[in-house]
Amino acid sequence: MSVIDPIPRIETRRLALRAPCMSDATRLALLANDFDIARMTTRMPYPYRQEDAEAFLGRMETLDHAREAAFVIEHEDEGAIGVIALHPSDSFAPEIGYWLGRAYWGRGFATEAAAAVLAWTKSRWGRRALVSGHFADNPASGRVLEKAGFLYTGEVLPRHSEARGEPARTRMMVWLA
Template identity: 60%
Template sequence: MCVIEPSPVIETRRLVLRAPGPHDAGRLVALANDANIARMTLRMPHPFSIDDAEAFVVQVAGQNPARAQTFLIEHEDHGPVGVMGLFEDKDPAPEVGYWIGRPFWGRGYATEALEGAQVWASKRWKRRALMAGHFADNPASGRVLEKAGFLYTGEVRKGFSRARDADAQTRRMVWLA
């Protein structure tokens, strides 16, 4: 039986993944209003304003927890450092997406958060597989996914990037529990 948690919390060695709240909006803007982050995502606009952050928090609060979970990635010393989401889409398995604020790149936070989310997804959400994709011009994201055990499927899809206002080639990956 799948246990539905409306607002789960995932703890890893250095991080806590939790639901974003209204008090996080300013920090989200400070981290996400970066063209180099937004252009590597499908849905994030650039510029990213306080209105965008507030709308994001409201949208997350309204998610169906059986079909989507979005987490603020919070470091024990630095506070919020990024966002990770798992959601059901057109694929047979839920998709995972994430971003980390530029001051925190290269520290392993994305991999650590992803590994925590994988454990949660398999134990609490009862998912046996996750899908992910990264833009072909973002090999660093591919390395994060590989470190977390994702494998390339060989499929490349076009994905519309809101910040780019254009399609980008997305290399698809899968993780099996």
């Protein structure tokens, strides 16, 4: 473990971002067991079972906070509604990824969470660059990233999707603080 600060609680207008814990497993498994979520990500399996949530949360408990960060996105009335995370990537900077339960799409929550995580990335985590990639058939995520300040690099890569069981065209983006 590094001596970097642990995951803080970050408050936004409607949300709180906080460190994941094992007691989130049942709620996250319920929300994430949706092919239309998993197929837009590289790593999430479908079906997404309780044990998948527990494996994810187990990994989050031993994160090296200098290299990786993950937040549960909590809504003030609804409790946990999704996850946003920063992972090491093959590229020059960490990669941001996120998902929300379907019931919470279309209300600006992903944009609100991403903006807060980018502010923390710059001010507290000490990183000035992030990358991200969204599958070409997921324009909503591209829009979230654009609104948060990411730009398209022009690079389009085939990246494997665990849930699809095959690669998908992925439009790469970059954010510079």
